[in-house]
Amino acid sequence: MATTPRWEPRRLSAVKVELPEGVTPGGTRGRILLGGLQLFAELGFHGTSIRDLGSAAGINSATLYAHYPSKEHILAELVLLGHQAMHERLQQAVLDAPAGPAEQLRALVTAHVYVHTDFPLLALVANAELHALSPAQAAPSLALREQTQQLALGVVQRGIDAGVFQVPDAYLATAAVSAMGVRVASWFGPDQPYRREQIAQSYADFALRVVGATSPASTSPASTSPADKER
Amino acid sequence: MATTPRWEPRRLSAVKVELPEGVTPGGTRGRILLGGLQLFAELGFHGTSIRDLGSAAGINSATLYAHYPSKEHILAELVLLGHQAMHERLQQAVLDAPAGPAEQLRALVTAHVYVHTDFPLLALVANAELHALSPAQAAPSLALREQTQQLALGVVQRGIDAGVFQVPDAYLATAAVSAMGVRVASWFGPDQPYRREQIAQSYADFALRVVGATSPASTSPASTSPADKER
DNA sequence: GTCTATACACAGATAGAC
């Protein structure tokens, strides 16, 4: 058999297909982008054909080329949007937070979780399909990623330097905290019992515990319980 | 341009391409499996052609079909090997550990990190390419995955029930701890300054902090620093 | 901008000789 039927199990729950406010282009270009978001998240870049993309956007595959010069350009735009949204929100979170390292880390992790709960498809595509881009197309996103990582690393390092975080290595702690949030995009959805606020608060508590925050800026040492338990 | 040249940036550091002891078949079949491990990790299942697989194994692409009935079967074997290795090692770690929840969680996280540092390619393929398998081919791996998750969840829950873990929700804590280890496969390699033992110990410390272990079974509250710092 | 039609490289897989 030479064909590849589409029996692949869904990679994500039934999540709303949407992009951050104000960045979705209007008209056909917007529909192409949203279709690409869903398909790339579900089947991967190489698993998605331009005919798939055309169908999802309600147009013939040839019409795609009136809007994007290649399939790769569609992915590149999505990956960049994802990295921009991440960087903007984390940077704003730190800017809006009180001055202490604990408060800033809490703000950072909260925003990190929210990006992954609010735009799980975009986060997944930006992370998992970045490797399918050419170096030139990936470069802007990689630069943003580096900046975002430095932002988080800086918060942790300043907490250590100030003596309010008790953790031997800033990088390992940052990597661990970052990993927690990234993974949320893989399981968050309407078919599980946790609300976004609850996950964000719990994960912020976890992060402060990981870095060994002496007087955690937590609302309570235990947060809340899930809306309903079925796990 | 209708062709797709292979300029994709590498998804992983230059890691040794190997499978757990005793599971690599001999001869050509083994070379096919190892070649598939490298290629699927680097380019993804859909990004790898059967001609790529043949070249990597040093044979003609047609010869593949004397060993596997389809390209998908090669991936299926790799994904299953990955899930088996994970489940066996985590189960053994818990069995070998002292009885307390803190000691068991430490053993679990240590083993979890080691699987990801010792077989990062296999862990990546098992996690990231599982979705490319048909439901029938994915089923055994999904069953193992479920068992492994229950193993970890059980350790955390027993710690909570025994009153030695102080965390409001077992599932969120387990998901967070699991995420930390999974991500290690994406950055561990010879080009970074951390040794596997150091990561494992730090992450076990992090895990005990996340669950709020009262008297942590840690060797020290601070573990060690990296061999050399360049992060 | 959108379509139909099509070009042409490559995909997975098979036939049959050795």
Added chain:
DNA sequence: GTCTATCTGTGTATAGAC
């Protein structure tokens, strides 16, 4: 088991009419 040669569908992308 391994090869050469080949089948056939699908891939990305383009040409040209409307």
